[in-house]
Every structure is written in structure tokens, then in C-alpha cells.
Amino acid sequence: MSPSPPRATDHVADLAAFVQASPSSYHAAAEGARRLVAAGFVEQDEAAAWDSSPGGHFLVRDGALIAWRVPDGAGPTTGFRVLGAHTDSPTFKLKPRPDLGAWGWQQLGVEVYGGPLLNSWLDRELGLAGRVALSDGSVRLLRTGPIMRIPQLAVHLDRAVNDEGLRLDKQQHTAPVWSVGHRGLSVLDHLAEVAGCTRAEIDGYDLVAFDTAAPAVFGPHGEFFASGRLDNLSSVHAGLVALLASEGSEHIELVAAFDHEEVGSGSRSGAAGPVLADVVSRTLGALGATPDEQHRALARSVCLSADAGHALHPNYAGRHDPANQPVLNGGPLLKLNANQRYASDATGTALWRRACRRAGVPTQEFVSHNAIPCGSTIGPLTATRLGMATVDVGTPLLSMHSARELAGTEDPGSLSRAVGAFFALGG
Template sequence: MPTPTSLELDVDGHAADLCAFIDASPTPFHAVQEAARRLTDAGFTELAERDAWPREPGRYFVRREGTIAAWSTAAAAGASTGPATGFRVLGGHTDSPNLRIKPNADVRTLGWDQLGVEVYGGPLITTWLDRDLGLAGRVAVRDADEPTGVRMCLVQVSEPLLRVAHLAIHLDRSIADEGVRLNPQQHLAPIWGATGGAPTLAEYLAGLLDVEPNDVLAHDLMMFDLTPSGRLGHARDLIAAPRLDNQATCYAGVRALIDADTAMAGGGSHIPLLVLFDHEEIGSMTNRGGFSEFLPGLLERVVLTQGGDREDLHRALADSLVCSADMAHATHPNYTERHEPSHRIAVNAGPVLKVNVKGRYASDAPGAAAFALACEQAGVPLQRFVVRSDMPCGSTIGPMTAALTGVVTVDVGAPMLSMHSARELCGVADPAMYVAALTAMLAPAAV
């Protein structure tokens, strides 16, 4: 497999660590918890949005439900620009397409115990059929000891609990010629028993959390594939896992921020900052999505904690760069006609720069050049992706972040197949190269 020539990368270590991160993160809330754990272990301190933030240089992070941001002002504390020091921002998202549980979820049909679900984002629905599925998310329970009267609890049932059963081909012969046609209201309710007398979901959750059923006030629950992440292929040169889009970036971003902060210990010219948003897969227009005020407000607060003002904020933004990192499409060997022939993308061949002249990606020449230099600094190869001219293009948090902040933005990713499937595929060398390139982007070498 292609490997960097100027840098020895721990390919096996990063592959195993990525799998561990994904398996610990069945939901955005768990991904934020896992990222927070790793940041804390690396010496970062958690702040609360409602508190006054310290003015001392340091390493910090803050959460907003399924969104997390972390930054370090330690290395750049002595920068000549003072509170107008620019940022190097790495952005991604914690959510993935899946099936989520409805508020009134209990369904009983002909003696089958089922749960009602909604489709979240744009999953490849057929890949969710006939899989052993777990249940995870967060539950709001009544708690008089909490200031709000509510306690939020993470739950994760990592055992075969649910299954969306496929219709036998004998009962619909058209499947062979026309493919599977699924009505999300009728055909996606998972089965979780055949007793006809299952507990209500509230009763089941109450049992997990050791509370009374009427104390279960609300929930954000989703199903997840139980097959562990792992390597495959005759040379074990591939990784099969759920939620590579975009938890591969969550993993790489956390590692890159920690590594960049270490690399900048002798002094840095920019403030490295990581932000991982929730709700990218449904348009980002929520209190914690990429269209929210979370990042602009965060950048302002960081400048203020350094003794700056609005003038310093605008000066800092003018000297900043945003790298929107999301997974990228590798060229599929069975569907080569779906790809731009002059921009073939391979796994195990380096990070991907994504370009679209309609603005679906935010990359332009300044940002593209900055990421190319980062890949050179990291000693990893760079690939360039463009969608076919006769096909529509997906998008990322990049364009909205560029519009909200006015900062030069570049869209990048790591190559993969089966995007939005319940099980996705990437190269085993790609996580290590992705981390190396993003680290260099956050901690650019002096020119």
C-alpha cells in the first residue's frame, strides 16, 4: 500500500485506535463523551458555557450536547499579535445517518413487539435490514436534586435487541428485477420480541436507569450496528466499520489537536481549535449545528479571554484558516462511470482535497494551497476530488462556516466506500495519514 516517504506513521496503531473510538461512540453524545475523555487525559480542562472562562493561557474544551470544541492558547500565548492571534480551525461532525426512535415508540402488530422509528439523514436504508442492532442515546429523567429538575443519562445497550426484518423474496418477486422499495412508515419498524406483551419503552429504560417509568421524561435514542469495527481483506489493508462518516474525522481531529499542541510547545503563530458539530446530516440548522452561533461565539470568547476586543476578533479572523474535514468518496471499482475520470481517488493513498465550483465545497486556491503545504509538511500524498460535471455534489459544514466567519476555508477528507451505509469501508493506512495531515494543518511549519 502507498505510504509516506518522509514520515514513519503508526498505521497499525491508528487503525486500532480508530476502531476503538468508533466502537465507543454509537451516537453523537457518546462520541462527544469519548472525545472529552481523550482530551482530559491529554491535559485539557473542561469549561461550561454558562461560566466565566479563565484568562490564563491553557488547553480547554467545551460541550454543547452532541457538539464539542477544544483549543489551546498555551503555545501562542507569546505571539507578537497578542489577542489578535489568528486561528487554525479544524471542523467536522459527530452524527451519522441512522434510524431513530419516535417519542411514542411502542407498536404491537399481530403479536410482534416493535418500536416506531424515523429516518435520520440519508442512510442507505437497505443496509440496515436483517442486522443485529443495539440501542443507544440519551434519556432525560426526573431528578429533584438537579437545578433544572432533570438529569441527562447516556444509555448504550450493546447486545442484540432490535432487528428490521426483510420481506422474503417469495412474497415479492419484483425485488429481483426492480430492487427493494421501502416505505419508511410501514417497513422500517424494528422487531424486539414476539411476546405481544413487551414492556413499554419507558418501562424498559426505567429498568436500565433504576428509576420509575413516569420519571422517564424524554429521550434521544437511535439504533446502531453491533458488529465491531475491524480490519478485513486478504492483506488486512481495509477497515470495515459503522459511522466512518464522520467519526473517522472525530478521531483524527482529536488526535491531531493533541499532537499539534505538543508540536507547538516551543511557540506557535496560531491558536489550534477543533470543533465537531452535531446535526450535519440533517442540514446543521439547530442550536448545536454548523449553522448555529456556536463557532462564531466560541472564537469571540477565546479572543476576549486573551484581553482582546471586537477589533482584535476581526483581525484574528482575517489571519485564520478553517479546514472542514469530512469523509470523501473513493472511486468505486464497480461503478467507475459514476466518478470524474480525471480525478480518481484511491484508499490508502492519502487525504483528499475536495473542490466544487458551485460552492458545495468551500475550497478555493488559498485554502487548497494551505492544505497542500500541510500534506507536504506531514510527508503524506494528496489527492484531489471533483464530482462529475453531469452529477450533483454533496456538501459539508465548509460553505456555511466560511459564510458565518468570513474565514478562508478548505474542504478535505479521507477516502472511503459505502458512505451512509450501516457498514462503511476505508483503507487501513488512511487514518494515520489523515491524522498527520490534519496535525500539520493545525500546526503549520514556519515558512
Template sequence: MSTPPRFDRGHTDDLMTFLAASPSQYHAVANAAARLEKAGFRQVQETDAWDGTHGGKYVLRGGAIVAWYVPEGAAPHTPYRIVGAHTDSPNLRVKPQPDSGAYGWRQVAVEIYGGTLLNTWLDRDLGIAGRLTLKDGSHRLVNVDRPLLRVPQLAVHLDRSVNTDGLKLDRQRHLQPIWGLGDDVHEGDLIRFLEQEAELDEGDVAGWDLMLHSVEAPAYLGRDRELVAGPRMDNLLSVHAGAAALAAVSGDDDLPFIPVLAAFDHEEDGSQADTGADGPLLGNVMERSVFARGGTYEDRARAFAGTICLSSDTGHAVHPNYAERHDPTHHPRANGGPILKVNVNARYATDGAGRAVFAAACERAGVPWQTFVSNNAMPCGTTIGPITAARHGIQTVDIGVAILSMHSARELCGADDPHLLSGALAAFLSA
């Protein structure tokens, strides 16, 4: 008989539910907000005046959410403890004029978002999801979560060198999905179809932010189901863990800090957007919270000076088939606990002081942890960490969960690690 799983089934099951229900960043923030609402948080509008009352609050802007809990009696200069993450994932996104086709095939014109692994979108059943903007300026989420589109790969008979010379994809010509048959391309077909799916009247939609997603559900994998395969783990795994950690510590009015979840959009394309980490959203929320509690600019400066952010994003587990691509002395493993991400050229924001903060949080939570550093011969990726540190002048530490197949349409992680990460985040937010 197989050894029973060791991981927290409830947390991992909920992560899989969250991934499946969040095919776009707009769905992700709506689902995170719903979880926080159950923990007593309430939404506040950026256009309204804010009060200084204690309790859990959050703001939504597009594909970003910032949520925070103000303990009763918190001073204006009380510092913040922030879990930072991002909601977007590399994928295929619908162009402004989506209706296309040739040779009897109806197609949808797509643009490539972020550094996606192009080949992982081939021969995969795809749905379409995102945000529709209506003529009155309101928004409607849409999710066609059934096999609708497919990017067909060229048969091996027509490319005999594919298995010897490697697959070569032209980003413009070879990634356009099919979704039906027909010789005539009718402008507006896709949007009319989505209006019907969203139970809107024809002509209601004035704009859209739409993307494709694999309709294959997240699943446990392995003999003992010690692994999880699923989409958008980079970085909805961290968004889910951060929301769970914030909900867990909310209601504790003895907290010495104000715990925050800041989940941004546009990390995969540089973070330079009003909903990105390089935008003003997080700073505005923290400042307004200080001032709503009667604070001055001096209080704001004191609060920011004592603030620490854990920037949580996925990292690379050592790949058994490509071990030479990893640093020879740093081999993060699945189910080995969260990773501390280090790069002395500031691709990650971690320094020695940050290491001590993270180690202390893991120790309080009883969580094992590991270290990731890139092979010197390989370029290192980056995160919202350095951007957050530089923009707001706050101490930032880069952490995450080690995964395989990063930026694939379907990624892989250890089934223990999401729960271990959330435990470490909760310990960090609470002490």
C-alpha cells in the same frame, strides 16, 4: 505469507475502539473529551465567566464539542487554525411514542435521520443508544450494545420481483424494527427497559434522544488487512483524527496559531441547530477566547481574518463496480492519502488558495494527497465547509478521507488513511 500491514496499527486500532464506543453523537463527544482530558484539556462551562489563561480547554453542548489550545503568551488577535467535523451519522431514530406492534410482534417506532442507505438496515442485529434526559434536567448516556432489534426483510417468496425490479422500501411501513413478541402494546415499555439498563428508577426519564446502531464490531478486511470496515466513519473518522491531532500539538507554546477542533451535530440534516455548524457555537467560543485574553472587537476582527478552517469529512473513493458515476479524470483511491474536495458551485468551500494551504500541510507531514471532484452529470453533496466560511467569514478548505458505502450502516476505508489524515491535520494545526 501475506505482506504485513503498512499502516499505523496503534492509530487504526484506536479509531476502531472509538467507533465501537460511540454509537451516538453524545457518546462521540464524551469519548473525544476523554482523550483530550488525558492531554491536559479541561472543560469550561458556557454559563461561567472565562479567563484568559493558556492551556487546553473545551466546551460540550449536546452532541457537539469545541476544543482549543491557547499557547502561553498568545495575543488577543492571534488567529485560529480550525479542524471542523461532524459527529452525527444517518440512522434510525426513536420516535416520541416508541411503543408499537402488530400481529403478535412488539416493535419500536422509528424515524429516518439523514440520507441513510435504507437497505443496509435490513436483517442486521441492532442495539440502541443515545441520551436520556432526567426530570432534574441532567443527562445520562445509555448504550445497549447487544442484539436487541431487527428490521426483517420480506422473504423472496413473497416478493418474487425483488431481484429483477429492485428493492422498494416504504420509509414509514418497512423500516420499523421488531424487538419481541406480544399482542398488547404497553406505553412506556421501551423507556422503562432503558431506565433499567441505565440503572435508573422507573419514571426518572423525562425525555430522550435515541437511535439504533449495528452491533457488529469494526474490523480489518482484506487479504492483507489493508481495509477497515465499520460504522459511522462518516464522520467519526474525522472527529477521531482531529482530536488526535489537537492532542498532539497541545503543549507547544511556540505555536503561531490557536489550534481548534470543532465537531458539530446535525450536519446530516442541514446544520441548522444550536449544535450545528450553522449555529453560533464556534463563533461564540472564538470571540469569548479573544475577549477573555483582554481583546477588543478590533482584535476579534484581526483574529478571524487570519483564521483558516479545514472542514474534514469523508468523500467518495472511486467505486470499481460503478466507475462511470465518478469524474473520469479524478479517481481517489483507498490508502492514497486524504482528499482535497473541490466544487466550483460552492458545495465545497475549497478554492486555489485553500489548495495551497492543504498541500503545504501534507508536504510538512510527508503525507500523499488526492483530489475529488464530482462527475458533472451527478449532483454534488456538501459539508459544514461552505456554512462555516459564510457564517464566520473565515477561509475554509474541504478535505477528508475517501471511502466506499457512504451513509451505509457499515462503511469501508483504507486502513492507512485515518493515520495519514491525522498527520496532515496535526501539521496544519501547528504551522
């Protein structure tokens, strides 16, 4: 049987701590690595000989984290149980030459990353987080405090906004203010101070905006959980908790937390890149697998692609399928799509139901309204690249791609329990 999971309240509290430690994909990978090291996992240097010894291993590639446990007695045809997720979220990325200003204001040039709900980022105290590359070749993570805000135009100056709707120009209306009355001030000076270096030492940066408000549990029965980056840190966290709680299985258990899913996954740390295939092939190779044996191992492998999905919105019920209407705290989603935007099929569905029964958690189906095409996930990419059987699942949310998304307090822990049961399934 899978190990006893933490209570829902404890799981959500730990998820909140994980989100707060992970304002960027680079921080998420670092926080995951910190937890793995504390549990005895060993970091794999990609430039070194591959370690296939029994036990826990991990690597960090930019904003991606891959962690796996090799069981005792693993051989060249041992299969994998993979939990795939992603570390990035829709946001704004700091542009080169970021300092803007007019009429006494100091503003920042930012570029839209992915598909955020733009209006949800208005009137929030935002920080910047990510990494800076220095002239000596080193890389440092940094995060600021609340230093900027995208202020909305007052209703007195836009009398039609509540009747005709808010329309935001991505260039003109999203530049945050970060100071006033300090002409000549550069955000790079502030970032250098936070990073503990000089401005001249910063040769490059990957920095994104994040909402500095803390996650919160609320509702008369504590049934709601509001936080930034639940899409998709809720899945990353669920996978790590399940992996660290696992008592081992006959398979190689693996959590793949990719970067850049929100912009198509096309990078060396994204699901369309080589990182998962590299780990799989090098692990099997170090176990002595021939090319044929590697294919046999992949034929025994399964991936759960875990990404947040849509709960029914009570104010927009007509946007959802009339028969499949998942709700918060109704259990993690099984995501299905006839056009293969999700990779789930009948056999994958049956495997997922087995895992949920073993874990003692409910599950719900999500399928799109026919007139409203759904997005996609890393699931079809993984199935296509590796030929691995893949099932798409995830935590139901409202306000997906908002700066502050909404989950139920029961569902994240239920997902983690189901993932733990999936890792333990034989066959």
C-alpha cells in the same frame, strides 16, 4: 516539525475503539471529552467567566465537542487553526410513543435521520444509544446491547426483488422488531432499566439506532477497514489525535466536532449555530481583543472542514469524474466544487498541499461528475458565518451513509498526520 504520528495499524485500532465508544453524537462528545481530560485539558463552563490561560480547554454542548489549545504568549490578534468535523451519522431516531405491535410482534416506531442507505440497515442486530432527560433535571447517556432488527422480506415472498430492485417505504418497512409474544411490553421500561432509573422518571429522550457489529480490518494485506459511523467519526478522531499529539504552535489550535450535520446543521450544537463563533469570540475577548482585533484574528485564521468523501466505486465508475478518481489508501481527499458546495479554492488548495508535504502524506482530488450533484459540508457554513478561509478535505470511503462504511487502513492516519501538520503551519 509535526510530532511523530502512530502507525496506520495503531491509528485504525484506536479509531475502532473510538467508534465503539461513540454509538451516538452524545457518546462521541463524551468520549472525546474523556480523552481530553486524560491529557490535561480543562472543561470550560459556558455559564462561567471565560478562561483564556495557556493550555488545553474544551466544552461539550449537547452532541458537539469544541476543544482548543491556547499557546503561550497568545494575544488579542492571535489566529486560529480550526479542524471542523461532525459527530452525527445517518440513522433512525426513536419516536415518541415508540411501542408498536401487531400479529404477536413487538416493534418500535422510528424516524429516519438524515439520508441513510436504508437497505444497509436490514438484517443487522441494532442497539439504541443517546441520552435521556429525567424529571429531576439530570441527563444520562445510555446504550443498549443488540435488541432489535429490521428484517428483510424473504426472496420467496418477493420474487422480483433481484430483477426489479428493492423498494423500501420509510414508514411501513423500517419499523424494527424487538420482541415477540410479549404483549404490553414497552421499550421504555427496558431503557429505564439500562439508564438506572424508573420509566416514570424519563421526561425526554434523544435515542438513535446503531449497528452493534464491531469494526473490522480485513483483506489479504489488511488494507480495508469496515465500520459504522466513519462519516464522520474518522475526521473527529483524526482531529483529536492531532490536537493531543501537537507540541503547540503560534496559533490557537481548535477542533470543532459539531452535531446535526446530516440534517442541515441548524441547531445550537450545529455548524449553522453559534457554538464555534461563541468559542472564538469569547476566547479572543478574554485575551483582551477589541472588535477590530477580533476581525484581525479571524483574518489570520484558517479552517479545515474534514468530512468523509467518495472513493471511486469499481462497479459504478461511470458515476465518477473521468479524470479525478480517488481510491482507498491513496491519501486524504481535497474536495472541490465550482458551485461552492465545498469551500476549497486555490489558496486553500495550496495550504492543504503544504500541510500534506510537511506530513509526508499523499493527497487526492475529489470533484463530482457534472450530472451528479455533490452534497455539502460544514465548510461553506463556517466560511459564511465567520469569514474564515476554509478548505474541504476528508477520508475517502465506499458505501457512504451505509450502516457499515468502508475505508482504507492507511487513510485515517494520513488525515490525522496532515491535520497535525496544518496545526503547525506558520503564517
